Amino acid sequence: QSALTQPASVSGSPGQSITISCTGTSSDVGTYNLVSWYQHHPGKAPKLVIHEVSERPSGVSNRFSGSKSGYTASLTISGLQAEDEADYYCCSYAGFSTVVFGGGTKLTVL
């Protein structure tokens, strides 16, 4: 069970859009539509922003959207705001009742 692959960092200016990728294998992302994304401000509890690839929980801004193609899932944040600066993690079901996280991506709002 290897961690999903995310870019270490991405950046964007306020108002722009950014996309964070999450690449897995046929054992996880490629087979199951059970990918979730979490926003994590250091020192705080992680926050669910997307589940089941593209479903947005109640209360999460519609600036957050998710998608998947093949072995890669993506999180897009549009209309970047300073408060979006955080670490973002993807997570996927990996079969046999297990899950696997990505290594995390640090988003910097310039």
Place this chain on the structure above:
Amino acid sequence: QVQLQESGPGLVKPSQTLSLTCTVSGGSTSSGGYYWSWVRQHPGEGLEWIGYIYYSGSSYYNPSLKSRVIISVDTSKNQFSLKLNSVTAADTAVYYCAREWGGKYYFDYWGQGTLVTVSS
């Protein structure tokens, strides 16, 4: 609103057992449909899933930790617990408890996390 709070020693000696408890409020560990989970984050690294337990007692663990981990649930106290034995410095991390949607495998509520340092 569901809230989770981790508690336990912040310092554990090498080779000993790390023990943490998560107290749930605003929700019930005896309600079906949810898995009660533990996730950790090593300093400066990403999140690592440790395992989860269902109210019935069924549990599932990360294969890399399976030989050293036990997760249990006490529905009468609305708590669930983590025990990790034979710890080393590599187990130093922030430990989070979380609620996981059964069958959907996403975590909708998290605790604030607690730092556990393994050191003599």
